[in-house]
Amino acid sequence: xxxxxxxxxxxxxxxxxxxxxxxxxxxxxxxxxxxxxxxxxxxxxxxxxxxxxxxxxxxxxxxxxxxxxxxxxxxxxxxxxxxxxxxxxxxxxxxxxxxxxx
Numbered sequence: 001x002x003x004x005x006x007x008x009x010x011x012x013x014x015x016x017x018x019x020x021x022x023x024x025x026x027x028x029x030x031x032x033x034x035x036x037x038x039x040x041x042x043x044x045x046x047x048x049x050x051x052x053x054x055x056x057x058x059x060x061x062x063x064x065x066x067x068x069x070x071x072x073x074x075x076x077x078x079x080x081x082x083x084x085x086x087x088x089x090x091x092x093x094x095x096x097x098x099x100x101x102x
Contacts, residue, residue: 001043003076003083012088016072034067038074039083041065046078053095066091 005013013035021028042048042065049063056062061077075087089095
């Protein structure tokens with residue numbers, strides 16, 4: 001299984017990386033490494049993610065995975081051979097608004 005980022009998820013990742021890079025290049029690199037590790041784990045075992053927010057999508061296919069060291073959630077759905085990443089959002093953000101807007 002492989003992953004792909006929706007355009008808005010790519011924007012999320014760039015915004016987060018830019019934020020951390022302004023603080024420290026090493027911090028931004030650690031974020032990217034943890035994000036990639038999480039995405040590869042989800043590709044290996046896509047059922048790892050929780051369905052806690054599944055009600056945000058009509059087909060209840062939404063899953064979420066919490067990064068370990070950073071306060072961000074990966075929202076994704078599994079379709080065929082893909083882990084489709086819909087958003088990468090801060091855990092304290094208005095998640096409903098962030099998901100509905102995408």
